[in-house]
Amino acid sequence: MKLLIADDDRISLKMLGRALEQKGYEVISAEDGEAAYQMYQAEEIHLAILDLEMPGRDGIALCRQIREVSGGRYCYIMMMTAKIDFGYLKEAFEAGADDYICKPFNLEEIAMRLKTGERIVNFEAGHVKMSTVLRESRNKFKAVFDSLSDEIVVLDGNLSITFANKAFIDNRGLEYVSAMGMSFPDLDRNLFNEESQTAVQAVFSDGKPRNFLVQTTDAAGEAVVKDITCLPVSDSSDHFSQVVFTSKDITEKRKKTDSIRRLNDDLNSAMAQVQSQNKMLEDTLSQLKKNQSHLLQSEKMASIGQLAAGVAHEINNPTGYVSSNLKTLKSYIDDLLSLMDRYRKITDDLQSDGLLNSGGRLEAFSEIIEAEKEMDIEYLMEDLPGLIRESREGIDRIKKIVSDLKDFAHPEDDEQKFADINACIDSTLNIVWSEIKYKAKLEKRYGNIPPLLCYPRQLNQAFMNLLVNAAQAIPEQGRIDIHTEVSAGKVRIVISDNGCGIPPENATKIFDPFFTTKPVGKGTGLGLHLVYNIVSKHNGTISVESTVGKGTSFSIEIPIAVESREPQQAEAAG
Numbered sequence: 001m002k003l004l005i006a007d008d009d010r011i012s013l014k015m016l017g018r019a020l021e022q023k024g025y026e027v028i029s030a031e032d033g034e035a036a037y038q039m040y041q042a043e044e045i046h047l048a049i050l051d052l053e054m055p056g057r058d059g060i061a062l063c064r065q066i067r068e069v070s071g072g073r074y075c076y077i078m079m080m081t082a083k084i085d086f087g088y089l090k091e092a093f094e095a096g097a098d099d100y101i102c103k104p105f106n107l108e109e110i111a112m113r114l115k116t117g118e119r120i121v122n123f124e125a126g127h128v129k130m131s132t133v134l135r136e137s138r139n140k141f142k143a144v145f146d147s148l149s150d151e152i153v154v155l156d157g158n159l160s161i162t163f164a165n166k167a168f169i170d171n172r173g174l175e176y177v178s179a180m181g182m183s184f185p186d187l188d189r190n191l192f193n194e195e196s197q198t199a200v201q202a203v204f205s206d207g208k209p210r211n212f213l214v215q216t217t218d219a220a221g222e223a224v225v226k227d228i229t230c231l232p233v234s235d236s237s238d239h240f241s242q243v244v245f246t247s248k249d250i251t252e253k254r255k256k257t258d259s260i261r262r263l264n265d266d267l268n269s270a271m272a273q274v275q276s277q278n279k280m281l282e283d284t285l286s287q288l289k290k291n292q293s294h295l296l297q298s299e300k301m302a303s304i305g306q307l308a309a310g311v312a313h314e315i316n317n318p319t320g321y322v323s324s325n326l327k328t329l330k331s332y333i334d335d336l337l338s339l340m341d342r343y344r345k346i347t348d349d350l351q352s353d354g355l356l357n358s359g360g361r362l363e364a365f366s367e368i369i370e371a372e373k374e375m376d377i378e379y380l381m382e383d384l385p386g387l388i389r390e391s392r393e394g395i396d397r398i399k400k401i402v403s404d405l406k407d408f409a410h411p412e413d414d415e416q417k418f419a420d421i422n423a424c425i426d427s428t429l430n431i432v433w434s435e436i437k438y439k440a441k442l443e444k445r446y447g448n449i450p451p452l453l454c455y456p457r458q459l460n461q462a463f464m465n466l467l468v469n470a471a472q473a474i475p476e477q478g479r480i481d482i483h484t485e486v487s488a489g490k491v492r493i494v495i496s497d498n499g500c501g502i503p504p505e506n507a508t509k510i511f512d513p514f515f516t517t518k519p520v521g522k523g524t525g526l527g528l529h530l531v532y533n534i535v536s537k538h539n540g541t542i543s544v545e546s547t548v549g550k551g552t553s554f555s556i557e558i559p560i561a562v563e564s565r566e567p568q569q570a571e572a573a574g
Contacts, residue, residue, distance in 0.1 A: 003020060004043075006050045007049075008055060013029050037062055047075065049080055050062055050097075051081070059092070074125070078099045098117065101113065142163075148165060150246050150247060151191075155242065155245055161180055161187075196214060207232045209229065209231050210229070213250075214247075225250055226248065226250070227247070227250045417455075421493065424460055432468055442482070453561050455534075459538075467480070469527065473552060490557045496551060496553035497553075513529040531554075540556060541556075
């Protein structure tokens with residue numbers, strides 16, 4: 001397959017070209033956008049790697065022009081850039097780019113992405129071929145049917161006309177467009193009598209063709225006999241969605257049943273190809289779901305990266321006082337060990353008859369009493385339990401932060417489970433607390449929420465994005481309110497702040513992918529978009545109320561499934 005590479009960096013161009021030629025691609029190189037465009041017009045190119053920034057016509061302009069002159073030929077376009085600027089990337093994708101790669105690039109990664117591009121190009125080629133087959137089949141269908149003197153009409157489940165051939169239209173003095181959608185029984189009760197209607201309904205029901213005779217009269221009042229054939233047409237799910245109703249005037253002995261049978265075979269063949277196309281679309285949808293899962297995990301990792309400094313600070317605080325306590329504890333232990341040595345010395349002397357007179361023992365006891373005073377043994381004994389308790393609390397705090405962070409970062413297993421929504425929020429707060437505590441006072445009003453059948457880690461991601469946004473919306477000091485309740489069979493979570501608010505012109509765009517008002521490098525524009533998708537996955541809704549200068553309130557409502565109520569009811573019954 002031919003591959004066009006456009007890059008004003010000659011070294012990069014040659015290195016990439018040689019590497020991809022070894023992968024089996026027929027590489028065509030260009031050092032600027034104008035030359036690349038001329039090569040694209042002259043060659044049958046289906047893959048292209050374009051440098052984002054080139055003199056003259058840059059990569060975005062070249063991409064846009066290729067899309068405008070494609071002429072039915074699809075080209076998979078990958079943009080190449082040395083810097084990640086979401087503004088440029090957004091413009092590139094709007095211009096028609098399919099993918100992008102960053103410099104310095106990884107040759108194996110480019111090769112893998114090009115393989116994906118080949119699959120997409122082949123998929124598009126198959127789609128064009130399929131469209132051509134369907135269009136040709138339709139034209140053949142109409143041309144053959146219009147050539148017949150038999151009256152042919154296609155009916156849907158409501159007995160409305162979806163197709164009629166020329167003989168049927170002309171014999172009734174109709175226009176083709178006006179005949180579409182008409183009720184066949186209302187149009188011709190002589191031909192479509194009770195017997196015809198019964199036969200058509202039977203074909204819809206069991207899919208078996210019917211053949212019978214109907215006696216009627218022509219325009220001059222002469223009696224004629226019509227040979228009626230009803231043929232089923234199935235859709236992609238093998239449901240009989242249409243019936244081909246043919247009326248042959250057997251007085252003229254002109255039977256065209258073979259042509260109809262061949263056309264029906266062509267139609268079934270086209271339907272089979274449509275089914276195959278649908279299978280490919282289902283596979284593509286499955287891949288898109290996997291990509292969405294990867295995007296969610298990437299956003300989790302990005303969130304953890306943004307919070308890393310704060311989490312480290314939260315861990316350092318308890319680590320600091322645990323370390324300080326251990327130093328103090330060591331000093332206390334040293335004093336106690338010294339005192340114990342003196343006790344042991346006296347004990348040994350007392351056990352040795354005649355080694356120490358009573359006056360000497362008294363002097364030794366006096367030294368011990370003086371040592372206890374110097375050590376402040378009473379304070380030491382009183383302070384020791386507190387040191388140990390504080391150290392254990394610090395260690396427990398560190399364990400909780402690490403546990404919540406590990407649970408949050410764990411890839412989603414895509415299985416629903418029962419979870420305590422209030423506990424999920426508390427776990428998320430434990431991770432983002434460093435983002436909140438210096439900027440806002442936190443108010444929690446938790447309702448009595450039953451265990452909810454949900455995807456807990458995904459909801460934690462949604463709560464984190466909303467809480468971090470709330471903290472970042474507060475310029476200096478403010479307030480964040482979290483309220484949960486059950487209302488009308490739904491769990492309702494409201495997260496509010498008294499920050500800067502959202503301007504009205506942005507309110508309708510905040511859930512769009514890649515939309516952000518933050519400076520470059522401060523946000524991906526995917527946070528609220530992921531929140532919206534996560535809530536939608538739970539069949540829930542999210543709404544926002546905001547006033548500039550006063551604050552913003554996000555409200556999430558998730559329906560409580562019947563299964564979600566069962567654990568609580570069972571506990572109450574017990």
